[in-house]
Amino acid sequence: MTEHVESLFSHPLLPLANADDAELTCATAFPRIAAADGRASVVHVIEKAGGAPDKAGVEQREEVADELFDIARRAANDAGIELKTDLRFATDVGDAILEAAREADATAIVFTPRGGRSWWDLFSGAVREELIRHSDRPVVVLPADGADEDGET
Amino acid sequence: MTDEELAKDLGPLAALTIGIGTMIGAGIFVLPGAAVQQAGPLAAAAFVLGGVIALLTAMSASELGTAMPKSGGAYYYINHALGPLFGSVAGWGNWMGLAFASAFYMTGFGQYVVTFLPIPSLVLGGITVSAVKLVALAGGLLFVFINYVGAKETGKLQNAIVLILLAILAVFTVFGLLNADLAKLRPFVPPDKGVSPLLPVTGLIFVSYLGFVQITSVAEEIKDPGKNLPRAVLGSVVIVTLVYALVLLTVLAAVDNSLVAGNETAVVDVARLLIGPVGAGAMLFGGLLATASSANASILASSRINFAMGRDRIVSSELNEIHPRFGTPYRSIAITGGFILLFILLADVNTLANAGSVLHLIIYGLLNVSLIVMRVSDPEDYQPDYRVPLYPLVPILGAITSFALIAFFADTIVLLAAGFVVFAMLWYAAYARTKATKQGILGKYLLQQSEQLPDAAVSAATSVQPDGGYRVMVPLSNPESERDLISLAGAVTKANDGTLVGVHIVKVPDQTALESAREEYDFAEADRLLEQARVDADELGVDMETHTVLSHRSFEEVFDAAETYNADLVVMGWGPDSHGSPGRAESAYEEITHALPYDVLVLKDRGFDPSHVLVPTAGGPDSDLSASIASVLREFCDAEIELLHVADDRDAGERFLREWADERGLGDATLTVETGDVERAIESHATDASLLVVGATERGLLSRLVSGTVVMDVVDDVECSVLLAERSRSRSIRERLFG
Numbered sequence: 064m065t066e067h068v069e070s071l072f073s074h075p076l077l078p079l080a081n082a083d084d085a086e087l088t089c090a091t092a093f094p095r096i097a098a099a100d101g102r103a104s105v106v107h108v109i110e111k112a113g114g115a116p117d118k119a120g121v122e123q124r125e126e127v128a129d130e131l132f133d134i135a136r137r138a139a140n141d142a143g144i145e146l147k148t149d150l151r152f153a154t155d156v157g158d159a160i161l162e163a164a165r166e167a168d169a170t171a172i173v174f175t176p177r178g179g180r181s182w183w184d185l186f187s188g189a190v191r192e193e194l195i196r197h198s199d200r201p202v203v204v205l206p207a208d209g210a211d212e213d214g215e216t
Numbered sequence: 217m218t219d220e221e222l223a224k225d226l227g228p229l230a231a232l233t234i235g236i237g238t239m240i241g242a243g244i245f246v247l248p249g250a251a252v253q254q255a256g257p258l259a260a261a262a263f264v265l266g267g268v269i270a271l272l273t274a275m276s277a278s279e280l281g282t283a284m285p286k287s288g289g290a291y292y293y294i295n296h297a298l299g300p301l302f303g304s305v306a307g308w309g310n311w312m313g314l315a316f317a318s319a320f321y322m323t324g325f326g327q328y329v330v331t332f333l334p335i336p337s338l339v340l341g342g343i344t345v346s347a348v349k350l351v352a353l354a355g356g357l358l359f360v361f362i363n364y365v366g367a368k369e370t371g372k373l374q375n376a377i378v379l380i381l382l383a384i385l386a387v388f389t390v391f392g393l394l395n396a397d398l399a400k401l402r403p404f405v406p407p408d409k410g411v412s413p414l415l416p417v418t419g420l421i422f423v424s425y426l427g428f429v430q431i432t433s434v435a436e437e438i439k440d441p442g443k444n445l446p447r448a449v450l451g452s453v454v455i456v457t458l459v460y461a462l463v464l465l466t467v468l469a470a471v472d473n474s475l476v477a478g479n480e481t482a483v484v485d486v487a488r489l490l491i492g493p494v495g496a497g498a499m500l501f502g503g504l505l506a507t508a509s510s511a512n513a514s515i516l517a518s519s520r521i522n523f524a525m526g527r528d529r530i531v532s533s534e535l536n537e538i539h540p541r542f543g544t545p546y547r548s549i550a551i552t553g554g555f556i557l558l559f560i561l562l563a564d565v566n567t568l569a570n571a572g573s574v575l576h577l578i579i580y581g582l583l584n585v586s587l588i589v590m591r592v593s594d595p596e597d598y599q600p601d602y603r604v605p606l607y608p609l610v611p612i613l614g615a616i617t618s619f620a621l622i623a624f625f626a627d628t629i630v631l632l633a634a635g636f637v638v639f640a641m642l643w644y645a646a647y648a649r650t651k652a653t654k655q656g657i658l659g660k661y662l663l664q665q666s667e668q669l670p671d672a673a674v675s676a677a678t679s680v681q682p683d684g685g686y687r688v689m690v691p692l693s694n695p696e697s698e699r700d701l702i703s704l705a706g707a708v709t710k711a712n713d714g715t716l717v718g719v720h721i722v723k724v725p726d727q728t729a730l731e732s733a734r735e736e737y738d739f740a741e742a743d744r745l746l747e748q749a750r751v752d753a754d755e756l757g758v759d760m761e762t763h764t765v766l767s768h769r770s771f772e773e774v775f776d777a778a779e780t781y782n783a784d785l786v787v788m789g790w791g792p793d794s795h796g797s798p799g800r801a802e803s804a805y806e807e808i809t810h811a812l813p814y815d816v817l818v819l820k821d822r823g824f825d826p827s828h829v830l831v832p833t834a835g836g837p838d839s840d841l842s843a844s845i846a847s848v849l850r851e852f853c854d855a856e857i858e859l860l861h862v863a864d865d866r867d868a869g870e871r872f873l874r875e876w877a878d879e880r881g882l883g884d885a886t887l888t889v890e891t892g893d894v895e896r897a898i899e900s901h902a903t904d905a906s907l908l909v910v911g912a913t914e915r916g917l918l919s920r921l922v923s924g925t926v927v928m929d930v931v932d933d934v935e936c937s938v939l940l941a942e943r944s945r946s947r948s949i950r951e952r953l954f955g
Contacts, residue, residue, distance in 0.1 A: 080540070081538070081541075081543075083540055084540070110543060111223070111225050112225070112371045112372065113372075114225055114226065114227055114230050114375075115226070115230055115371030115372045115374060116226065116230075116234060116371050116374075116437065116516055117371070117434075117437060118363070118366030118371075118542070118543060118544045119366070119519065119523075119538055119543060119544055119545050120287035120434070120436065120519075120520050120523050121223050121287070121436055121437055122286065122287040122436055122523070122527075123287060123520075123523045123536060123538065123545065124538065124543070126527075127538050133743070136743055137743050139740065140740040140743055140744060151222075152222035152223045153222065
């Protein structure tokens with residue numbers, strides 16, 4: 064063994080989509096990261112229309128970002144791990160997450176499934192697909208303990 | 217690209233097409249029939265007049281927009297300049313105005329659809345819903361749905377739609393010009409009515425000029441707003457005015473007036489006559505596109521206004537929750553959608569147009585007034601890139617024409633507008649005043665000038681200021697003193713039935729940008745401290761909100777934060793490392809203390825124990841604050857109160873103290889009168905006390921903190937905790953004015 068292999072959880076990147084997702088993802092992932100003596104990065108991407116009015120204002124979604132970063136910070140605090148937050152603006156959410164993972168040199172991208180019906184993906188964009196298909200690093204999908212099957216909260 | 221470039225991704229064309237796309241739908245596809253019926257060819261002049269009025273306001277909107285490129289546009293500027301009373305009028309007006317306008321666009325959409333789809337009307341429980349309204353309802357539902365799920369493709373279609381529309385109208389105009397006969401434009405003014413229909417028709421078609429202000433509602437997303445925002449706002453008004461006037465003139469010159477007058481889809485029939493079925497088809501398609509894009513853009517804009525209103529607590533911020541899956545402000549969109557459907561059902565197309573127009577005219581008038589207020593008060597951070605030419609003529613004319621046009625609407629519409637303004641003001645008084653957190657520039661300006669202005673103006677300004685309830689701010693920095701400060705501040709909050717505002721100020725080194733600090737700073741400690749504060753506040757049964765503030769300064773930031781969070785009282789700890797080391801900017805405190813707009817309590821904490829509270833008094837406003845703090849401590853912390861007065865003559869001193877205590881409801885406190893040296897008396901009585909409450913007297917308490925004067929010696933010499941109290945200065949001005 065000459066090559067040093069890092070644990071998946073030594074420095075993972077966690078994409079957070081909304082407050083519920085942040086709550087759930089952090090609660091499931093942070094204890095594992097703490098167990099691996101790791102640190103975490105979380106990223107939230109504000110989706111831009113790229114030259115057309117957005118579906119919600121930027122200031123409005125920056126408030127959402129503040130809120131879910133707060134959730135993550137509190138959770139990291141409880142778990143006793145170091146946390147970095149990363150706010151991005153992009154037209155393609157999946158791409159932006161992959162880029163954030165590259166820049167942070169993350170050991171893995173970790174998320175909890177948000178469930179939902181595939182029909183809605185027409186509108187909300189299949190970020191999960193993008194992550195699984197195009198990631199150049201491990202993607203870990205954590206089971207969402209106690210999440211309702213439907214994912215509609 | 218930087219984050220800011222990515223966040224601001226609306227280029228000049230996209231911004232322009234938001235304006236044109238919102239406006240062009242109504243004017244030319246829906247209204248010519250009604251306008252020509254009332255005014256003949258003079259209707260074209262009404263469109264030009266409407267355009268001129270819009271342009272005056274567009275200049276003001278541009279200047280305000282470049283100075284404050286914020287979400288919410290017109291509402292934001294008016295709220296910022298004139299305060300939340302007018303903010304409430306503007307916010308509700310803009311919101312409902314857009315809902316009326318959307319209902320109008322959708323009804324126009326229905327008129328277009330029924331020309332080619334045979335749709336029966338519906339009879340429900342004796343009420344007939346016409347085919348047009350059925351389609352309007354379906355269309356309304358569709359566009360609300362599209363915005364609800366946030367299909368991002370629709371946004372990009374806007375550019376294409378606008379270009380297609382302009383192309384269709386250009387071809388149409390060319391055909392019209394080829395067939396034009398100027399004789400048909402005569403008589404230009406209807407011989408039976410003269411010019412009297414001009415202003416009422418201008419009012420009717422004014423709904424065609426609402427779009428430019430929607431550009432300002434997405435101002436925060438516009439690239440280089442200093443340049444692109446005025447171009448888009450002014451450009452869209454000029455282009456749309458020219459298109460309206462040209463198209464209408466060529467139509468009326470090419471065909472008989474009678475074909476247009478009263479015809480709901482006049483341009484389609486004109487195109488059929490001039491170009492043939494292809495022309496009619498193209499105009500029909502154009503009508504559908506135009507009304508649809510207008511409604512879509514309006515629904516989108518209204519959610520931005522809701523957000524800005526929610527941020528200022530004019531409406532509940534619950535309204536602005538973002539959908540977890542779609543990322544859209546779904547509640548706001550759903551409620552706006554409900555209003556649109558309701559308005560479609562209740563009103564006919566002209567009423568909808570009039571209601572949309574009149575509410576926007578109120579906003580336009582207020583926008584111009586706001587501009588004047590900003591220019592006159594000239595706050596430091598008001599730095600517009602674009603400035604209105606011919607100030608103050610343009611905004612004055614803009615305000616007068618906007619308000620004056622309201623008078624030419626039908627009585628019922630004027631009544632509706634008046635009722636609406638009253639509703640919005642009552643809304644502010646009954647709901648928002650206790651919650652709204654933002655004070656307008658106008659109010660601040662009037663209060664600042666209070667010594668020069670007549671009492672009535674100041675009194676009016678004071679009585680409409682948002683009070684946001686009684687707000688007690690506690691800057692927290694040291695975990696050891698946190699609990700003591702919260703207990704003290706919590707008791708005062710509870711006594712006033714107010715809100716506790718915990719603020720943690722994080723000092724960021726000068727070389728680190730605040731933005732990057734926000735991302736990189738470790739907030740664990742701050743969160744822990746604020747979390748603990750929340751737990752303690754909860755135990756006391758007090759509402760608490762908490763904020764983390766990043767600043768390059770620390771001690772000075774307390775005063776900025778107190779302004780930001782609208783504190784009525786600031787309770788702060790004081791010790792060697794409570795808030796960084798003050799002392800570098802003494803003159804700044806002097807300045808602050810001269811215009812202190814809130815009460816301040818400073819706790820020199822040696823363990824907060826209110827069991828035996830000593831209050832030395834010599835009368836004066838600051839000892840009033842000491843007295844009220846003492847009664848709060850007695851009521852909520854079971855404190856024993858001892859009042860101390862040092863006088864030259866013991867009898868006179870006793871009389872004074874007895875009277876003073878009775879007046880302040882402290883008659884049952886222990887009264888002690890001493891003669892001799894004030895400091896020595898205080899020190900000797902403080903040995904038995906657990907807390908000494910000292911009112912600041914002449915000079916600012918905060919500058920005493922820094923410079924170390926008489927009071928400081930007492931603070932250092934006694935062994936118990938000391939609470940220094942200083943009353944707000946602005947309140948004493950008010951008291952001076954109004955007794």
